[in-house]
Amino acid sequence: MITEDEATRLLKRADPARVDDSAPFVDAAGYLAALRTRSTTVTLIDTEPTPTRRPSRHHWPIIAVAAAAVVAVVVGGLVLATRDDDPNEQIPAATTVATDPDVSAAEAEEVARGFVDAYVAADADRALSYLTDDVIASGWGSANEFRGLLAWKEAAGYKEIFNDCERRADTEAGTVVRCGFDLHGFGSETIGLGPYDGGNWDLTVREGKIVAEEHDDGGNDFSDEVWAPFATWIRTEHPDDVLVMYRDGSQQSSRNDDESLRLWEQRTQEYVQAVLTGRETYAEDVRAICATLAARLGELTEPAQGALDQVAAWNTDLATIVEQAHGDLTALDKPPRADTMAHPSFYGRLLRLVRIAEDSAAAATAGDSTRLAELNAEYLEVRQSMSSGPAGSGLEECLASLPS
Amino acid sequence: MSVGRAAAGAGRCADDLRFAQLYELSYRPIRDFCARRVPRDTVDDTVADTFLTVWRCLAEVPAGEEALVWLYGVAHRVIGHQRRSLARRRRLHERLRTVQFHPAADDAVVDGVESSRILAALARLGDTDADVLRLVTWEELPVAAAAAVLGIAPDTARQRLHRARRNLAREYDRLHSRPTFTPASPKVGDW
Numbered sequence: 001m002i003t004e005d006e007a008t009r010l011l012k013r014a015d016p017a018r019v020d021d022s023a024p025f026v027d028a029a030g031y032l033a034a035l036r037t038r039s040t041t042v043t044l045i046d047t048e049p050t051p052t053r054r055p056s057r058h059h060w061p062i063i064a065v066a067a068a069a070v071v072a073v074v075v076g077g078l079v080l081a082t083r084d085d086d087p088n089e090q091i092p093a094a095t096t097v098a099t100d101p102d103v104s105a106a107e108a109e110e111v112a113r114g115f116v117d118a119y120v121a122a123d124a125d126r127a128l129s130y131l132t133d134d135v136i137a138s139g140w141g142s143a144n145e146f147r148g149l150l151a152w153k154e155a156a157g158y159k160e161i162f163n164d165c166e167r168r169a170d171t172e173a174g175t176v177v178r179c180g181f182d183l184h185g186f187g188s189e190t191i192g193l194g195p196y197d198g199g200n201w202d203l204t205v206r207e208g209k210i211v212a213e214e215h216d217d218g219g220n221d222f223s224d225e226v227w228a229p230f231a232t233w234i235r236t237e238h239p240d241d242v243l244v245m246y247r248d249g250s251q252q253s254s255r256n257d258d259e260s261l262r263l264w265e266q267r268t269q270e271y272v273q274a275v276l277t278g279r280e281t282y283a284e285d286v287r288a289i290c291a292t293l294a295a296r297l298g299e300l301t302e303p304a305q306g307a308l309d310q311v312a313a314w315n316t317d318l319a320t321i322v323e324q325a326h327g328d329l330t331a332l333d334k335p336p337r338a339d340t341m342a343h344p345s346f347y348g349r350l351l352r353l354v355r356i357a358e359d360s361a362a363a364a365t366a367g368d369s370t371r372l373a374e375l376n377a378e379y380l381e382v383r384q385s386m387s388s389g390p391a392g393s394g395l396e397e398c399l400a401s402l403p404s
Numbered sequence: 405m406s407v408g409r410a411a412a413g414a415g416r417c418a419d420d421l422r423f424a425q426l427y428e429l430s431y432r433p434i435r436d437f438c439a440r441r442v443p444r445d446t447v448d449d450t451v452a453d454t455f456l457t458v459w460r461c462l463a464e465v466p467a468g469e470e471a472l473v474w475l476y477g478v479a480h481r482v483i484g485h486q487r488r489s490l491a492r493r494r495r496l497h498e499r500l501r502t503v504q505f506h507p508a509a510d511d512a513v514v515d516g517v518e519s520s521r522i523l524a525a526l527a528r529l530g531d532t533d534a535d536v537l538r539l540v541t542w543e544e545l546p547v548a549a550a551a552a553v554l555g556i557a558p559d560t561a562r563q564r565l566h567r568a569r570r571n572l573a574r575e576y577d578r579l580h581s582r583p584t585f586t587p588a589s590p591k592v593g594d595w
Contacts, residue, residue: 002580007573008541011526014519015542017436028424031431035456224530249579250527 105167108175108205112165115203115210116179120162122150132209139213148256155264156254158185161195165203174206183222186230187272191337192390196222225340233271233336241267271336278335279392285332286343286394293325294401311372312364318403319357325398326350342389346398349386353379353402380404419462426458426465430475433543437479440542442486450486454479476543476553480535525575533568536561 002010026034111130118127124147128136131146140146153159160181168176179202182195189195198220204212231251235242245260245267247253254260300317303310330347338344356379363371383404388395431451438450457478458465465471526534532554539550551561 002573002576004569004573007522007525007576008537008569010518010522010576011537011541011572014522015440016523017439017542028427029420031427031455032420032423032459035452035459228530249524252527 105175107208108177109165109167111205111208111210112177112179112203116160116162116165116181116201119150120160122154124150130210132211135211135213151261152254152256152264155261156185156268157187159183160199160201162201168202171204174204174211177203177205179203183217183220185222185226186268187275188222188226190272191275191340193225193340194222196220196226229337229339230268230271233274234267237274238267275336278337279341282332282335282338282343283392283394286329287397289325289328289332290395290398290401292328293321294397296321296324297401297403308364308367308369308372312361315357315361315364319354319361322350322357322402323354326354342387342393343395346386346388346395349382350398352382356382422462422465423459426471426475427455430472431455433472434475434479437476437543438483440538441483446486450479450482453482457482473545473549473552476539476545477555480553521579522572522576524579525572528575529568529571533564533571536564537568537572540565 115127115130118124118130124143127150128143128146131139136143136146140149160183163180163182165177165179168178170176178200181199181201182197183199184194184196196217199215199217201216202214203210231246234245235251241263242249242251245254245263247255254264297318300314300321303314326347329343329350335341356375360372360375360379363375383402386399386402388399434454435447435451438447438454442450454475458475461478464474466474526537529537535554536547536550539545539553540547543550545553547561547565548558550565551558554561556564
């Protein structure tokens with residue numbers, strides 16, 4: 001077993017930059033001159049910045065400015081204006097490269113729409129008919145690879161739900177049409193996740209064909225919330241399938257031969273079932289623990305008004321009983337995708353109630369009525385914030401039995 | 405020459421000088437940063453995009469040692485955008501391809517089974533945890549500076565680092581114990 005320190009040392013030695021270096025150091029003036037050239041030779045699509053999907057709540061002013069600059073510069077397109085105001089180098093501040101489009105906007109949108117409809121329907125022949133050979137080669141490698149992708153999408157329940165396709169700009173290459181979509185995969189819909197929105201597919205149409213395409217899934221949480229957990233489940237539950245379904249152990253890319261497609265379909269269905277069944281079984285176990293909690297709390301005798309010794313004893317018993325329930329609940333084997341359930345949040349609040357009850361017992365013993373009142377208010381606040389989550393979670397009786 | 409043009413010219417000279425200072429201070433660290441995270445054939449482009457942003461936002465670059473941390477943050481976002489718009493595109497469209505995308509491991513650089521294995525273990529960590537671990541291990545940044553690069557709170561960075569180290573060792577052991585494991589000979593994806 002390797003220690004964390006040993007692993008970190010290994011990682012340090014494996015630094016990919018240690019033996020890099022082939023790049024000659026260019027002097028600053030030369031580099032800046034090259035950057036100026038770089039910024040004026042890029043074809044602009046549009047200059048509207050694309051909104052980021054997940055704004056960070058931790059804004060460091062300088063980094064936030066840098067991030068905005070990167071969004072504006074990289075995501076939204078490159079502004080052609082340079083910092084040089086020499087009139088001999090005037091360049092428009094922002095522009096689209098105007099051309100004579102070969103097809104009208106409506107026709108381009110129709111081509112794009114026809115393609116995505118065929119794509120969604122897994123009609124590979126029809127979808128391919130919209131594509132030039134070049135875009136097939138650059139986008140997927142070959143027509144067979146494209147077919148393989150569609151077959152894999154069906155097997156894995158991977159689907160883009162397209163919204164409207166609208167012309168974005170006219171460029172030298174053609175008319176750019178943007179088709180927005182939402183994303184589901186690996187039964188995310190059934191499990192209760194997603195849809196993952198913000199995806200866009202920019203299709204450049206020329207002479208009735210799609211000559212270029214750029215697909216962006218929108219930088220949403222699909223990879224973290226859907227792809228990665230499914231990959232983990234495969235690795236854990238069916239380790240022998242990893243190298244059949246994926247190209248390697250990193251599980252970043254999938255195979256699409258017959259055997260792997262069969263497994264993708266089978267394991268996706270099993271995964272969804274495991275998640276749903278796991279939730280049901282888990283809810284039953286939770287329900288049993290909550291029934292015990294309710295019974296024990298029901299046996300507590302309410303303390304008499306002003307009897308601080310009774311208040312102390314009651315809070316001590318409450319803390320003991322609730323802490324026992326918390327321990328039993330958190331000891332249960334978690335079902336797949338427990339992170340999507342209401343239980344973790346509920347358990348956290350249960351523990352807070354335990355601490356409040358313990359502090360209340362101490363305050364009552366010390367005769368500190370002021371502190372007792374504060375803790376009572378805190379208890380009520382936590383109690384009122386608790387939710388048993390969606391119906392069937394098993395937490396309903398736990399919630400109902402807690403003193404309010 | 406008019407006063408206005410003279411003033412503009414003087415401003416341009418000052419900007420060029422400022423850029424030159426930043427460039428000389430940070431070109432190598434930024435290049436190494438990018439080389440650790442993107443395929444070799446895109447390092448130059450990524451570095452150029454980073455310095456292009458520096459050039460355009462010259463007024464916002466902080467003074468002193470904070471400048472390099474600021475630049476790391478820009479490079480991090482440039483790479484993040486590249487991944488989202490190109491690499492995730494590849495995940496969606498090219499998961500069936502033969503080319504594998506391993507941005508931090510190049511078979512020309514990786515030396516030995518152990519290095520391959522530890523990089524494969526790193527690849528199995530979540531991106532957010534791996535980001536902190538890379539910054540602390542390879543760029544040798546303090547946790548607070550790594551947090552600034554990633555735009556997160558220092559406490560969050562510490563938690564992620566702790567988790568990343570633990571999981572790195574665990575993943576390494578898992579790969580180590582697999583009888584059929586072959587050292588990753590990742591091919592740099594053609595972006």
